[in-house]
Amino acid sequence: MSINREWHATHKLARDASIEERLHWHIQHSVNCGCREIPTSIKRELEARGMTLPTPRSLK
Numbered sequence: 001m002s003i004n005r006e007w008h009a010t011h012k013l014a015r016d017a018s019i020e021e022r023l024h025w026h027i028q029h030s031v032n033c034g035c036r037e038i039p040t041s042i043k044r045e046l047e048a049r050g051m052t053l054p055t056p057r058s059l060k
C-alpha cells in the first residue's frame with residue numbers, strides 16, 4: 001500500500017489526542033491514505049456511535 005506523505009505531513013495525530021480526534025483522524029485517513037488499517041478499537045467506537053466508514057482508498 002502506498003503512503004500519502006503529503007496528507008500525513010499535514011495531519012499529525014497527537015499522542016494525547018482525544019477519542020473524537022482519533023475517530024476523525026482515522027476517518028480522514030481511510031479516505032486520503034491507505035497505509036494502514038483502522039484499528040479494531042476505532043472501528044468498534046465508530047460502530048457504537050452508528051458512524052459508517054467511507055470506502056477506503058485502497059478499495060477504490
Ligand SMILES: [Zn+2]
Pocket residue numbers: 003004008029033034035036
Ligand atoms: Zn497513511
